[in-house]
Amino acid sequence: QVQLVESGGGLVQPGGSLRLSCVASGGGFSGLVMAWFRQTPGKEREFVAFISQHSDGKYYEDFARGRFTISRDNAKNTLYLQMKDLQPVDTAVYYCASTVRIAGLRNVNAYDAWGQGTQVTVSS
Numbered sequence: 001q002v003q004l005v006e007s008g009g010g011l012v013q014p015g016g017s018l019r020l021s022c023v024a025s026g027g028g029f030s031g032l033v034m035a036w037f038r039q040t041p042g043k044e045r046e047f048v049a050f051i052s053q054h055s056d057g058k059y060y061e062d063f064a065r066g067r068f069t070i071s072r073d074n075a076k077n078t079l080y081l082q083m084k085d086l087q088p089v090d091t092a093v094y095y096c097a098s099t100v101r102i103a104g105l106r107n108v109n110a111y112d113a114w115g116q117g118t119q120v121t122v123s124s
Contacts, residue, residue, distance in 0.1 A: 001027055001095070001109075001113065001119070002014060002020050002023045002024050002026040002028060002029070002032065002081045002095050002098050002112075002113045003024070003113070004023070004024055004025050004097070004098060004113055004114060004115035005022065005023050005025075005111045005115055006020060006021065006022045006094065006095065006115040006116065006117060006118040007017050007020070007021050007022075007023075007060075007074050007115070008020040008040070008103065008117075008118060009093075009094060009118030009119045009120045009121075010102065010120070010121070010122065011121045011122075012013075012086055012120070012121070013052050013122070013123070013124050014086065014087055014124055015029040015085055015086065015087075016084075016085060016086050016121055016122070017082070017084040017085075017086065018082075018083050018086065019080060019081070019082045019083070020036070020081040020083070020094055020096075020118060020120075021078055021079070021080055022034070022036075022078065022079040022080075022081075022096030022112045022115055023076075023077060023078050024062065024077045024098065027067060027101065029074060029077040029098075030053055030054070031053055032053065032098040032099065032100060033050055033051070033052055033053060033098070033099050033100070033101065034050065034051050034070075034072060034079045034097070034098050034103065034106060035047070035048070035049065035050035035051070035070075035094055035096070035097045035098075035111065036041055036050075036068075036070060036079075036081045036094060036095070036097075036098070037049040037094070037097060037108060037116075038090075038092035038093065038095065038120075039092055039093050039095065040091065040092045040093075044108075045095065046092075046108040047061050047107075048060070048061055048064050048068065048070075048081070048094070049061065049064050049068060049070040049081070050070070050106075051070045051071065051072055051079070052107045053067050053074075054074070055071065055072055056122065057074070058070055059105070059106075061106070064091075067083065067084055067085050067086075068081060068082065068084075069081070069082040079096050079111055080102050081094065081096075082106035085119075086120070087122055088123060089122075090120060090122050091120060091121050091122050091123070092119075092120060093115045093116040093118065093119050093120075094117060094118050094119075094120055095114055095115055095116075096114070096115045097112075097113065097114050097115070098111060098112060098113045099111045099113075100110045100112065101114050104108070
């Protein structure tokens with residue numbers, strides 16, 4: 001079973017940038033659709049973006065489009081989320097997730113494995 005570990009979160013000022021990483025272990029990374037979600041206290045986990053197995057398909061939630069870029073390096077078993085122009089509303093715990101499914105990919109229930117999350121705080 002794949003295991004996912006996120007890193008790269010932290011405190012950043014409004015307008016700043018961060019790059020999150022998610023390293024997968026357990027094999028089969030190149031066969032998985034990967035995604036980023038985020039969650040704030042008291043709210044449901046929210047879809048951010050997903051990327052297909054060989055990076056030929058990407059989809060972003062509206063708030064992420066134009067500011068966030070999802071990418072992956074199958075040789076390194078690593079998923080990335082480059083975030084720019086961060087705002088306080090982007091403050092959340094960010095999770096990476098994986099699935100073998102190819103439908104319903106904006107839904108948390110489509111994903112089989114999750115990382116432990118990395119905190120992103122945007123504040124002056």
